[in-house]
Amino acid sequence: MPPSxxxxxxxxxxxxAKPLDxxxxxxxxxxxxxxxxxxxxxxxxxxxxxxxxxxxxxxxHGLGQLAWADLVFVPGYRxxxxxxxxxxxxxxxxxxxxxxxxLAAISTGAFALAATGLLDGRRATTHWHYTRALAAKHxxxxxxxxxxxxxxxxxxxxxxxxxxxDLCLHILRxxxxxxxxxxxxxxxxxxxxRSGGQAQYVPRSVPEPLGERFAATREWALHRLGxxxxxxxxxxxxxxxxRTFSRRFVEDTGYTPMQWVMRARIDMARELLExxxxxxxxxxxGVGLGTGANLRLHFHxxxxxxxxxxxxxxxQGE
Numbered sequence: 190m191p192p193s194x195x196x197x198x199x200x201x202x203x204x205x206a207k208p209l210d211x212x213x214x215x216x217x218x219x220x221x222x223x224x225x226x227x228x229x230x231x232x233x234x235x236x237x238x239x240x241x242x243x244x245x246x247x248x249x250h251g252l253g254q255l256a257w258a259d260l261v262f263v264p265g266y267r268x269x270x271x272x273x274x275x276x277x278x279x280x281x282x283x284x285x286x287x288x289x290x291x292l293a294a295i296s297t298g299a300f301a302l303a304a305t306g307l308l309d310g311r312r313a314t315t316h317w318h319y320t321r322a323l324a325a326k327h328x329x330x331x332x333x334x335x336x337x338x339x340x341x342x343x344x345x346x347x348x349x350x351x352x353x354x355d356l357c358l359h360i361l362r363x364x365x366x367x368x369x370x371x372x373x374x375x376x377x378x379x380x381x382x383r384s385g386g387q388a389q390y391v392p393r394s395v396p397e398p399l400g401e402r403f404a405a406t407r408e409w410a411l412h413r414l415g416x417x418x419x420x421x422x423x424x425x426x427x428x429x430x431x432r433t434f435s436r437r438f439v440e441d442t443g444y445t446p447m448q449w450v451m452r453a454r455i456d457m458a459r460e461l462l463e464x465x466x467x468x469x470x471x472x473x474x475g476v477g478l479g480t481g482a483n484l485r486l487h488f489h490x491x492x493x494x495x496x497x498x499x500x501x502x503x504x505q506g507e
Contacts (some may be wrong), residue, residue: 196364198228199258202248203266203274203301206240209350210264210295217357217373218260224373229254232358241267252277255285260360260361265296265345265350267314270322273304282309286343289323293345295353303327312339313346336443340366365375367460402441403427403441407449415477420446454478455491462500469496 198218204212213231218226227454231250232238234246238246255261261282273279286292294302299315299325303309308504309329314320320334333339336346338356347356354377364368410418423446424434438446454476473484481496488496 195224197257198226198262198275199250199254199260199280200228200230201233201252201255201301202230202238202240202246202262202264203278204233204239205267207236207245207265207296207350208240208242208244209352210266210298211240211246212352213353214262214264214293214357217354217361217377219437226437229257231255233275242285246408250456252281255281256288258285258290260293261285262290263292263294263298263301264353265294265298265316266301267297269297269300269319270326274301279304289343291343291345291360293347293356295347295356296349299323299346300326302346303330307344308341308346311341311344313341313344314339314348315346316349347427366463368463371460403437407442410450411453412455414450414457415475418450418477423450452491453488455488458484458488458496459492459499462496472496 198214200211201215205263214230215230218224218228227289229237229250230246230248231252231254232246234251235249236247238248239378251391251425258380263282268472278301279493282292282301286305286307288310292305292307293300294313296313296316299308299313301320303323303326304312307329312331312333314333314336315323317334320332324329324332331465336348337352338345338359340359343362345356347353374383406423410423423438424431425435429437437444438444438449444452457476457483458472459476461467461475465472467475467485473479473481476484478484478487485495488494488499494500
């Protein structure tokens with residue numbers, strides 16, 4: 190397969206920028222041989238930008254980089270509900286979007302995107318602490334406080350800092366496929382996939398070890414996707430009743446247990462389509478879906494395309 194065309198990523202650092210949010214996009218899309226991205230960090234103008242949490246940033250580039258970029262990240266910043274970014278920043282974001290660039294906000298960076306009007310009438314999220322403030326300040330935005338990230342195509346938003354990693358890996362999956370996303374996750378020592386629908390903040394009245402046990406059950410299931418898996422088997426591994434397991438699983442992931450298993454199987458099928466020469470029938474058997482017809486049915490339902498078409502997008506030019 191020929192190398193993917195280079196994609197240009199700008200990380201826009203605003204006053205009060207949160208250090209972890211800035212670092213996430215810069216590190217996930219770091220310029221390296223295995224990643225077809227070039228990353229440039231910029232500000233409203235070149236020079237020193239006062240950040241949050243006692244850190245400042247010296248950026249080499251100004252807003253002109255937004256005219257260069259294919260993907261623009263806006264990291265979160267302090268006190269986003271107090272005032273909008275400078276008009277020049279808002280205008281540059283609007284112009285970048287009009288030119289075809291994707292705009293992605295991490296945490297409170299969603300306020301900067303909302304200031305452009307590009308989130309009006311669309312779903313969006315931000316850090317749970319600021320969801321009500323975002324809805325109050327920008328009432329035309331459909332704020333969803335119960336998700337890790339929202340992908341509206343050309344504009345994407347994520348919740349608190351760690352979910353910025355989930356958003357970045359989601360973008361990688363769309364750009365380069367599951368294999369590349371999983372490789373980046375391993376490099377970051379991060380979970381390879383958490384769905385955007387997973388709850389970002391759920392108050393709990395149960396002991397934390399139960400949550401750890403459920404995480405262990407998900408890990409156990411991921412290593413057995415080619416085998417029969419049922420709700421009863423998963424609940425037995427977690428040592429709780431099927432009813433308790435199902436209820437808590439939805440709270441933790443946004444999916445029922447068997448929906449999650451199906452999506453995990455489809456993800457495994459995607460990676461095999463990208464990296465192996467297995468036939469669709471072989472892949473279906475290997476991921477626990479039995480037949481090629483069954484794989485095609487669920488693949489199309491979840492991804493809106495066929496396994497053959499999906500493979501073709503990753504083998505063009507071979």
